[in-house]
Amino acid sequence: MEEAPPNFGAELKDAFKPVNAWVTNGISWMTDVEEFYRERSVIEKEYAAKLSQLAKRFFEKKAKKTASLSVGDTPLMTPGSLESASMTTWNSLLTTTEITSQEHDKLATEMVAKCAETLRVLNSRYESFRIQHEKFEKHLTTDRDAQYSELRKTKASYDATCKELEGKRVKVEKAFDHGRPKAQKSYEAQMAEMHNIKNTYLITLNVTNAIKEKYYHGDIPDVLSSLQDLNETRVQAMNTVWKLSCDMESASRIRCSDHMKNLAAEVERNLPHLDSLMFIAHNQPQDGWREPPDFYFEPSPIWHDTDDIVVDDAAKVWLQNKISKSQTGLVSYRTEVEKRRKDVDSMRAKREKVRGSSENAEGRTTAEEMEILRNLLNGQEELAAVDMKRVALEVEVDTVRQACGDIDKNAHSHKFKSASFKIPTSCDLCHEKIWGLSAKGMTCKDCGFNCHANCEMKVPANCPGPLDKSAKKALKDVRQSKAGSISISSDKLSELSTPASNGSSSHGMNRSNTVTSVSTTSTANLDRSATVKSTATTSTAASSTTKAAPTRRVLAPPPTKYIAELPAAEVKPDGPKGKMLYGYTATGDGEISVGEGKEVVIVEPDDGGWTKIRNGLAEGVVPTSYIEQLSASSPSKAASSPISATPDSRRESIIGKKKGPVVAPKRGAKRLVHVQAVYDYKARTDDEFDMAEGDKFVLIAEDDGSGWAEVEKNGVKKMVPANYVEKA
Known part of the structure; x- marks a missing residue:
């Protein structure tokens, strides 16, 4: 029974580095064989030259002595021939020596042209082909490691989301009754986001495992088998060169034919796969190859969760869209994979046909087989790339369907x-x-x-x-x-909503609908006292409850595109006039910078050494000693001023802390950064400031990439478009 040939891909599995190194050593060895034939050619050239010189010298000697040796020094008659039988034999011997030198020269030339040069070309060809295998393996490993990295990123994103969710849950626990609905809404939104990221993590987990299995059981074995084919082809090519060398030696040196035949017999016994069998015997692990373990779900240390796919209503919508996108690409990838797999099978059949037909061919050339092997490797590389995408999409679809069933059966996805x-x-x-x-x-x-x-x-998906x-x-x-x-x-x-109802909604503050650990905070601690001290306090709590969360937009609108001028009804009325005796530069919150001699409108009279004024559309306080009032202030105008109508507590927050004209900040104190509006802006939510060109604010937080900056004015913090203000 014929022994089955070895197969690197089936028996060595994940062993590209040792196989590649072994094949590299075999290809490098061809350089030594090439060097041997070149040096042998030099020796043959030198020997041929010496034989030729030897024959020429003795031909010259023979010419001088032919007559004397044949007929004597003084013959009486001229003979018909000056050469005797002995000289003719000697001439034949010298002629044979000359022919022998020509045979050695011819052998030397053939050794360089047919052996050394052939080995050099094959060495370059095989090394280039081996490097292509190395690049292919690096590409496969890079794709695999990229998927591993994607899994780590998804896991990190999941952990971060769980941590943020835990923070929002704690905020709900610590929130007072009037702020709890807003915190609860933020918590529920974060919960839905966590579910989506968790599902992404689980899907990526399965995709990574599938790609890992394909890498170790499909891609790498194919590369190893191709390397085996390369090495066996190299061995067969070297056998061909050695046989050619033997034939030349036999034709050139009949007396050494027996030695050359023995060498040829040894070459014939050097079957290509014998080297492979020995390599396998010395590189196969004793206890067999073990596949790396699968990846598994790791719960976040912050959010103790299980590996169940979240299938609530919001998650199902996301999963439905996910499976729809996956199925759209899956159809095309399956067709592409089938096409490329047929091409690869066709190339493999051609390879077997060529190897079988030329197994015992004399002077076999490997150009055709090398071209087939190169095309086969290219086809395997293209198939591996497309098949990896197909596997990822199939696992995504199967993962979702195992958790939700035919969720896409009646779906009509939006385009x-x-x-x-x-x-x-x-x-x-x-x-x-x-x-x-x-x-x-x-x-x-x-x-x-x-x-x-x-x-x-x-x-x-209800289009x-x-x-x-x-x-x-x-x-x-x-x-x-x-x-x-x-x-x-x-x-x-x-x-x-009432404080009692707010307290009863604590069921929504669970860490997850798949939590396995018990929360350390008692539900009873979520309740807050609901004592109402006054009607004003109750209305304030209700208004803060109904406030919408601040919107973070990436880009604010253009300055003049959509912002209309303020209606006439919103223009603030004028008050008493004043004139700046000195120029003043704002150094603190609520202050305003005004030049010397500038006429201003007094909005509020002196309060603790500070007076609130309006310069154009900008308002702020300046030291009273810096202003000269041009006309007496009107009580009615003062009463109608928006600032004077503000509650005392708010007014004190604006200028109540100013105790005199000394406005320089304390030494070592943190200097406030002020910004000035460069365009008019009309607020669209309660969390934004109305702005007029020239308005000044205290900068609290610069643009974080959302297109908005947080500022403070009159003790109130709100948002403004970042590109509408600049540092004053």
Whole structure:
């Protein structure tokens, strides 16, 4: 029974480095064989030259002695021939020596041309092909490590989200009754975000395991088998060179034919796979190869969770969109994989056919086989890249279906495309504005559904299909009306909420719906006292409850594109006039910089050595000693001033701490940074400031990349567009 040939891919598995090093050594060894034939050629050349010189010298001697040796020094008659039989034999011997020198010269030339040069070309060809294997393996390893890195990043993102969720849960526990609904809403939103990131982590986990299995059981074995083919082809090529050398030696030196035949017999016994068998015997582990263990879900140290896929309503919407995108790409990848696999199988069949037909061929050339092997490796590389994407998408689909079933059975996904909005447009999902002119949003080509790019995966797959312009407009009106009713209902619900009802909603503050550990904080500690001291306090709590969370937009609108001038009703009335005796530069919160001789409007009279004035549209306080009042102040105007109508507590927060004209800050104190509005701006939410050009604020936090800066004015902190202000 014929012994089955060895297979590196099946028996060595993850052993590219030792196999590659072994094949490299074999290719490098060809250089030694090439050097042997070159040096042997030099020796043969030298021997041929010496034989030729020897024959020439003795031919000259023979010419001088032929007559004397044949007929004597003084012959009586001229013979018909001057050579005797002995000289003719001697001439034949010298001629044979000359021919022998020519045979050695010819042998030397053939050794360089047919052996040394052939080995040099093969060495370069095999080394180039081996380097291609090395690049292919590095590419496979890079893709595998990139997937491992993606898994680590997803895990880190999951841990960070869990940590942030824990922080929001703690805020809910510590929140007072009037702030608890807002904290609870933020907590629930973070919970949904955590679920999505967790699902991404679990999906990535399965994808990584699948790619890891494909790497160790498919890609690397194919590369190892190809390296084995390369090495065996190299051995066969060297056998061909050695046989050619033997034939030349036999033809040139008949007397050494027996030795050359023995060498040829030894070459014939050097089967290519015998080296492979010995290498396998010395490189195979004693206890066999062990596959690396699979990756598994690691719960966050902050958020003690399980490895169950989250399947609540919000998560199902996200998963439904996820599986829809995966299935769209899966169809094309499967077709591409099948096509490339057929090409690879065809190349393998050609390789076997060529190797079988030329197994015993004399003077076998490897050019055709090398071309087939090169095409086979290229096909395997392309197949591996496409098949990895197919495996990832199939695992994503299977993971979601195992958790949710045929979640995509009746789904009608939106056909979203990136879109830019030249005017402020509301997201049809979260009803917030979509800002920016660089494709910050998405629009469904069929029904016209608009949303943020971050909201795309959260949109339910309920697209009604292609609609005309009128139908899209009608559907848009319905969505906007629903958004308005939801906003009104939310406001009413916030106004009707009581401390008791707030305390009873603690069931939503669980760390996760898959938590396995018990929270260390008792639910009873979530309640807060609901004592109402006054009607004003109650109204203040209700208004703070209904405030919307500050919106963080990436890009503020252009200065003059959408901001209209303030209506006449919003222009502040003038008060008593004053004149600056000295120029003053603001050094603290609520102050204003004014030049010497500037006429200003007195908004509020002297209070502790400071007077509040208005210079153009900007307001602030300056030392009273810096101002000369030009006319007597009117009580009615003072009463109608927006600042004088402010409660005493707020007024004290603005200028109550100013005790005199000394305005320099204390030595070593932190210097406040002031910013000045360079454009008018009308606030769109309660968390934004109205601004007029020239207004000054104290900078609390610079732009963090969202396009907004946090500032303070009159003791109140709010947001303004970062590109609407500059440092004063």
